[in-house]
Amino acid sequence: MIKSTILILLLFVSNISVAQNSETLDEKLKKAVTNENLTGAVWSTISDDIVTTGAIGLKNADTKEILEKNDRVLIGSVTKTLIATGILRLASQEKLDIETPVYKILPDIPFINPWREDNPVTIRDLLNHTSGIEDSRFWQVFSTESTPSTPLEHIFSKNPSVLKVRNISGTRFSYSNMGYSFLGLIIEKIAQESYETYLDKNLLIPLGMENSTFQFTTQKGVNIDPHLAMGHFDDGTTQENIPMFLRPAGQFTTTARDIGLFARFLMSDGTINGKVFIDKGLLKQMGNPTSTESYKNGLKSGYQFGLSYRDRYGVVGKFHRGNTIGYRATFYLFPEQKKGFFISYNADSEAANYEKFNTIFINHLGITKHEKQKTNGNLASSFKEFDGYYKMNPIRFKMFAYLDLLFNSIKVELENNKLVIKSIQKEDYDLLPLGDNLFRKKDRVKASHVFYKNDNTPMISDGLVTYEKISSFYLGLMWISLILGLVGMMIILFRGFYLLFQKQLFKRNQTITLPFLSIIGLLIPLPFLLNQSFLNLGDFTFANVLLAIVTGFLPLAMILGIRKIWKTKTLTIDTAGTLFILQWTLVLIYWGVFPLRLWY
Structure with missing residues (x-):
């Protein structure tokens, strides 16, 4: 009887296991989309040159329209892989040399580069995010002032300081959306037409990506694309696509199948119909960095030509992720096994575990797991x-x-x-x-x-x-400065409210009136900022100007407070609080935080 019961239980467990293992990829993805509270996704897999596609969830949460596998989506920064491929195409045609200093192609937009004589910024540096320029500014990302045809030069001419080179170019990776926007400008200079038009004709069509475009498309207003899935946020609200200043870094509309075709080409020998489209040597360099300090010291991981080396889940591949307002995407290649996958979610969620989907795809494709490199027991x-x-x-x-x-x-x-x-x-x-x-x-x-x-x-x-x-001493000083600044804030706020209730705050000889009011003044922009769309965070708006004024006035109020203390020759806890805040605001000015100008 006991043996029979055990046998029945084993059969039951075995059946459950078989049922779980027999779940299709589509079923697993649907379950994950539901569990992560996402709106929808389109996906494709590539295995032995076969492209398989699918779709899950809703195209638009408001209309409850179902997302179809041929619907178009936005892929954010995965666009950079396509821009890089476009540059490699031009290099393969000998229309440019990726080692060329950028100033030779665009002399009117110079970098602020202390190392220009020996280490000018090159096209390779822009491709590899090793130019040394920063990523972006608020006004370049969170703005409704851009149009689909805003000249790319505006990104750099509005404020030339954005092109300050902070380290020797070519030596260290630092992700830069501005760098890839520069590549769009270089394509325009060489092609003598917009990069969107040129790449649509000379990159996408030859690759068979007929349902994709670099041109701006949206769900409402002009440039409407009825097949473009709506973007969504955590709470389910919808967001149509809007123009961006840094569009070569993240503006691209595509389908799951088209990205599957693109992935298949990147894992090929670089030919189309027997003719070289991209030099095989350049193609193989994608995701294999060779110029950085870390590489020269023995580390193989990093980023090159639009793809990064990625070691996760027990497998090693080439990778790019992307996100733009309302969307996220993942692009993964395993060239040695001729396999890969792509997924784009029409939901930009801060709470979702997107890594879960990568595991599902990797297990489904049967990507070969690597043995962990053995450790050396002795640390020098x-x-x-x-x-x-x-x-x-x-x-x-x-x-x-x-x-x-x-x-x-x-x-x-x-x-x-x-x-x-x-x-x-x-x-x-x-x-x-x-x-x-x-x-x-x-x-x-x-x-x-x-x-x-x-x-x-x-x-x-x-x-x-x-x-x-x-230096730990220097870092410690910065922390002490912060802590003293916050303590000073509490002292002035406590004392200020106490004096206010005692009806002594506005007496003639009161030393903390201005410091107290300046701290309270920091709250003034909040209601205006809360009523302002986050899409306008980088624009010259009333709320943003008000924020700059109150943050700029804070150190001035402390100086005036100290001046009054000096005149009255009164040394109290108010003096300490004012000095604590003053030193902190001076540190914030040194670091470029105050005044807080989001549009600059």
Whole structure:
């Protein structure tokens, strides 16, 4: 009886397992879309040159229209892979040389480059995000002032400081939407027509991508495309596509099948109908960086020609993700196995686990898992000098440099023959030694980090982010400045409200009247900002101007407060609070935070 019961239970469990394993890819994706509360997605897989497509969910949450597999979607920064391919096509036709300094092609738009004589910014640098220029400014991303035909020159001519080169070009990766917008401008210079028109004719049509375009399309107003899926946010609200300033970096409309055809070509020998379309040598370099400091010190991961090397889920591939307002997309290639996948969600959710879908595709395609590279048990004693604090260099956004210093710096500690990386925002993780200066995260299969020195400064890189060692004393001072500034705010606010209730705040000799009012004044723009669309965060609006005024007045109010304290010769806790705030605001001015001008 017991044996029979056990046998029945085993058969039951076995049947459940078979049922689970027999779930189709479409069923698994539908379940994941539902569980992650996403609106919909279109997808394609590539295996042995066969392109398979599908669709899940809704095209428009308002109308409840079903998303079809031939509907068009936006893919955000995956557009960069196509722009890079367009540049490689021009290089294969010998219409440009990717080693050419950009100033020779566009002399009227110069970089502010201290290293120009020996290290000018080249087309290769723009392709590889190693130009040294920052990613973007608020006004270039969050704006409704752009039109589908706004000249690309406007991105750089409005404020030339955006083209300041922060490190020697070619040496370190730093993602830059401006860099890829520059590539669009270079295509226009060479082709003598808009990059959209040129690439539609000379890249998309030869690749068979007849349902795709670089031209602006939307769901409402002009340039309507009835087949374009509506974008969505976390709460289910819809968002139609709007023009962007940095359009070569993220403006592209396509179908799942067309991206499947594109992926198949990237894993080919570069020929179409027996004729070379893109030089095979250039094609094979995509996703295989060769110029950065991290590569020259032994690390193979990084970004090149529109694709990045990616080591996740026990497999190694080439990858690009993208997101734009209302959409997200993932593009993954495994060239050695001639397999890949693409998925674009018409929902830009901050809560969803998009990585879940990658696992589903990788398991479905049967991508070969790699054995983890064996660790070297002995950590050289010389690594003791790498122990300490590190800051990102370069950082993506100039505006956030101060915040990145405080909250994105990391600490490296030697612990039990391994290196431990600690940070405020992320979980701690271990780096296991592989020999020489290479290390591997536990969940990676190959080297993921390299330690090296640049001008005797200890450096760490994973190929996509580079950190340089900084003084713990300096970082500590920055934290003390922040803490004192916040303490000063609390002192002045507490004392100000107390004096207000005592009807003494506006007496003639009161020293903290202006400091108190300036802090309260920081709240004035809030209702206007809340009533303003986030799409206007970078525009010259009343709310944004008001924000600049109140943040600019804060340090001035502290100076006037200190001046009054000096005149009255009164040293109280109010004095300390005002001084604490003053020193902090001066630090914020130094870092370019105050006054907060989002349109600049």
